[in-house]
Amino acid sequence: IAMYKSKHSGGNSVHIFTDTMMEELEVEASLKDAVKNEEFIPYYQPIYDIRNDKIIGAEALVRWEKGGEVIVPDRFIPIAKKTGDIIAIDYKILDKACEFCKQWRLRGIEEFTISVNMSYRSLKHPNCVEIIRSTLLKYNLNPSALKIEITEDEVLDYPQYIAKILNALKLLGVKIALDDFGVGYSSFNHIKMLPIDTLKIDRSLLVKIEDDNKSLAIVETLINLAHTLNLEVVCEGIEEKPQVEILRGIACDLIQGYYISQPLKEKLFDKCIEHYNLNKTIENII
Numbered sequence: 047i048a049m050y051k052s053k054h055s056g057g058n059s060v061h062i063f064t065d066t067m068m069e070e071l072e073v074e075a076s077l078k079d080a081v082k083n084e085e086f087i088p089y090y091q092p093i094y095d096i097r098n099d100k101i102i103g104a105e106a107l108v109r110w111e112k113g114g115e116v117i118v119p120d121r122f123i124p125i126a127k128k129t130g131d132i133i134a135i136d137y138k139i140l141d142k143a144c145e146f147c148k149q150w151r152l153r154g155i156e157e158f159t160i161s162v163n164m165s166y167r168s169l170k171h172p173n174c175v176e177i178i179r180s181t182l183l184k185y186n187l188n189p190s191a192l193k194i195e196i197t198e199d200e201v202l203d204y205p206q207y208i209a210k211i212l213n214a215l216k217l218l219g220v221k222i223a224l225d226d227f228g229v230g231y232s233s234f235n236h237i238k239m240l241p242i243d244t245l246k247i248d249r250s251l252l253v254k255i256e257d258d259n260k261s262l263a264i265v266e267t268l269i270n271l272a273h274t275l276n277l278e279v280v281c282e283g284i285e286e287k288p289q290v291e292i293l294r295g296i297a298c299d300l301i302q303g304y305y306i307s308q309p310l311k312e313k314l315f316d317k318c319i320e321h322y323n324l325n326k327t328i329e330n331i332i
């Protein structure tokens with residue numbers, strides 16, 4: 047814990063900063079330079095179709111490569127949301143991810159789909175739809191190759207506004223996924239109101255699916271609900287083989303998690319696809 051005399055209050059009040067607060071201040075101060083220096087890099091986590099046993103796409107997950115260090119989103123995304131730097135970060139990741147997706151489509155995975163996380167602030171940008179449209183054009187990418195992931199907690203605050211933007215994106219042909227479903231304020235009303243194509247069931251509901259009948263019942267019910275509404279389901283955070291077998295049994299569509307692979311740098315993702323093409327299995331892929 048460090049103590050500083052606050053300049054802003056004439057030096058009379060003493061502010062106490064914890065280590066976490068210090069780190070936050072440092073992050074806040076370096077975000078803009080980091081954007082300029084292209085330190086925000088997408089890693090890609092494969093998304094696996096358990097109906098047809100193949101890798102059909104990936105989710106882009108940002109990492110901050112700072113010096114030799116790789117910093118994960120939890121340490122800077124919340125701060126970037128506060129400062130607004132998230133907008134530049136999201137659109138940078140979107141651009142790189144679309145290019146990546148186009149490459150895989152050209153390299154023979156014709157149905158390759160790329161999922162990109164967009165925060166509320168980025169969706170709210172006045173040119174959001176225009177930027178997304180021109181990014182797709184830039185790489186000559188079919189709009190249905192792009193899936194925008196939004197989280198419920200962000201939708202919660204501005205549902206009407208978000209619905210308006212998402213509807214415009216739908217008109218373009220872009221796909222929409224509702225991320226982290228099943229934690230916090232998960233509301234069926236959002237599923238009803240928003241033009242979503244995909245429901246991503248949060249890891250927290252899936253961790254104990256092998257030995258917890260309640261979790262299993264909830265997940266199975268969510269999958270059935272999603273299918274009734276014509277939505278595709280992704281189960282997140284799958285780490286163990288038994289989870290995969292159970293999910294096959296209850297007609298889950300897509301899975302994502304360390305069992306298949308961690309999020310990978312572009313070059314390693316190549317290796318992951320190579321391994322898969324060679325062995326036709328997700329066992330010990332990387």
Ligand code: C2E
Binds near residue numbers: 108195285303309
């Ligand atoms: P998310 O979109 O729900 O992404 C899934 C998170 O779960 C990722 O964490 C991923 O690395 C992690 N994960 C995947 N499989 C497993 C597994 O089997 N076990 C465990 N324990 N974790 C797994 P990550 O990469 O740290 O990202 C955290 C969150 O940060 C993301 O959650 C997303 O909400 C946000 N985020 C990531 N990249 C971006 C971005 O470019 N823009 C915005 N706005 N948010 C982003």
Ligand code: MG
Binds near residue numbers: 163
């Ligand atoms: Mg996501």
Ligand code: MG
Binds near residue numbers: 225226248
């Ligand atoms: Mg999620």
Ligand code: MG
Binds near residue numbers: 226
């Ligand atoms: Mg999340």
